[in-house]
Amino acid sequence: MTMTPALPARIGKAAVGALGLLAVSCGALESVVQPTIPLLQRELGMGPTGGALLGILLPIAGTLATPLAGRLGDRYGGKRVLVPMMIVVCVGGLMSALAPGLPVLLIGQLLQGAMVGALPLSFVIVRKYLSAGESKVAIGVVSGFFVGGGMAGTLLAGPVAEQLSRHWMFALPTFAVIAATLLVLRLVPKDPADRPDDAGFDWPGLALLSGALITFMLGLNLAPDLGPLALLGLVLLLAAFVAGWIAVERRAASPMIDxxxxxxxxxxxxxxxxxxxxxxxxxxxxxxxxxxxxxxxxxxxxxxxxxxxxxxxxxxxxxxxxxxxxxxxxxxxxxxxxxxxxxxxxxxxxxxxxxxxxxxxxxxxxxxxxxxxxxxxxxxxxxxxxxxxxxxxxxxxxxxxxxxxxxxxxxxxxxxxxxxxxxxxxxxxxxxxxxxxxxxxxxxxxxxxxxxxxxxx
CATH class of the missing domain: 1.20.1250.20 (MFS general substrate transporter like domains)
Known part of the structure; x- marks a missing residue:
């Protein structure tokens, strides 16, 4: 008789709820910049270029952090990667909250981009500890909370910045991320690593994928202001990154993305x-x-x-x-x-x-x-x-x-x-x-x- 392999452990509603709270907090912190860019431009003396850079830096960092987080989570365990990544996010949020000017704020936004990686890592955890059917519901809860947090951040960022200050619109969701991370640390069990630490990492693949994503995002934001030759150059650069990434991934022993x-x-x-x-x-x-x-x-x-x-x-x-x-x-x-x-x-x-x-x-x-x-x-x-x-x-x-x-x-x-x-x-x-x-x-x-x-x- 064939035996169905048992799940290594189970997590309860409290653990899934902690992951959901983390998703809400991250979604709120992710979304506060876009609706307040005009306000930040006025207070920090930014021109259109600074505003555009501030608007795209976090999405670019997020597109880079997400596949990296997913890969590391598959290899070393979701919680083992999630907690350090949230520490990076919290440092970035506090830097953004305390930033005296644009350079520090940009660094804070770059570090905050790691928050998008919380989602695939949460999915790694629930997939490992819940059945397929239960995982669907848990993933839905976490995804919905992240979207809801983003909407809430969009709604509240302007009023908080106007009634309190721009500092508080970063500080409040950062405090929420800290609290939710502590709950995850306490309630979510450590999931075992699935692959040995010496499996190697595809750094060339990561670098080429990063180049492709950055070029794509910059191209989208700069396209309306670029001339035909500059736009063609960006398209050719993007094609070169993609072609190089495909060639590297096909030959890598442990590719970034199979x-x-x-x-x-x-x-x-x-x-x-x-x-x-x-x-x-x-x-x-x-x-x-x-x-x-x-x-x-x-x-x-x-x-x-x-x-x-x-x-x-x-x-x-x-x-x-x-x-x-x-x-x-x-x-x-x-x-x-x-x-x-x-x-x-x-x-x-x-x-x-x-x-x-x-x-x-x-x-x-x-x-x-x-x-x-x-x-x-x-x-x-x-x-x-x-x-x-x-x-x-x-x-x-x-x-x-x-x-x-x-x-x-x-x-x-x-x-x-x-x-x-x-x-x-x-x-x-x-x-x-x-x-x-x-x-x-x-x-x-x-x-x-x-x-x-x-x-x-």
Missing amino acids: LRLLARPMMWKSSVLTFLICVGTAMSIFLVTQLWSASGDGYGFAASPTEIGLFLVPGTVAATLAGPLGGGWERRSGSRAVATIGVVVMAVALIGMAAVHSAAWHLVVGKALVALANGLIVTAMTTSVATSVASTETGVATSLVLVTRVLGMATGGMLGGVLLDAGNSSESSYATGFLLAGVVTSLALLITRTMHKGAKA
Whole structure:
């Protein structure tokens, strides 16, 4: 009789809750800069270049830290890597809170970027100690809390900075990260290492992947201001990094990312799907907030930052609930069903906002539906990937989905800005942007229709 191998241990709701609190705290700390860049520019005397650099430094650091954290977590154990990484994040948060000027703030943001790696490491832990079905729900909870924390940080950063100071908008979420890390240290058991310490590390692969990600992110942010030759140079540099990375990974004894993992249908389909819906989501976020604050001829609502924060509350609630709902739904019905319905809901909401945006509540409802659909889809893809690979691949596999999420959000935000600039922020440019976001989102149906129907896609 074949015996099913027993799990090494079990973790209870308190441990999963500690990981969820850490995700909330990290999400809040990650999101406080973007809505307050104009305020930081005024207080620190930054020009447009400094503001742009401040806005992209943390996402760049996050895209680099995420696959590194996933790889190390798979090899040495999730908790063993998570706690030191959170110490780095806390140091970065305190530096940002106490920063007297831009240079120290930039260093703090660079260190804070490690927080994105908390997600794949949390997934490594729950995947190792819970069954596949229970892991889906736990991953959904952690993912939803991270998104909810990000929304909360976006809402509260401006009021905290204005009523208290810019220092407190970094300090408060940093204190929360410290408290949550202590809870994780106490409640989460140490997961054993899966691979020997002398397995070697693919430093050339990490360097080339870093170069590719940095070039891509810089290209997105600088593209509108670059001439054709400079833009072509960036594209060629990106192609060279990618080609070099592929060549190195194919020959490495212990590659940073096994290309055979990327070639698996579940892996590349999840990544492409995540990228497309995050492009649509980021475009809608940018356009909605701009339209609320606009005061044009017959359009816009001239809303204050506080009013915009209130308008975003339903979307924050929807995004927070979407994680647990998506994890449980994916467990019962499979990733194809969740992703297909999520894509349809998001596309309909975006196209609806393109057609009808004459009242603020139209955008409130549309934004909430987009947030709900995004949370459902990203959670479904993450849980499917996490539970369809070996436990020793959980970290690196989920980190790939999370990196495509960051890249998709960055791409969508850039496209939204380009559209408004090209259309001089006219009403038609907003409608065109929503429509284009809906079309991009609808393309994801080409991926969902090829996915397996079963729960294990």
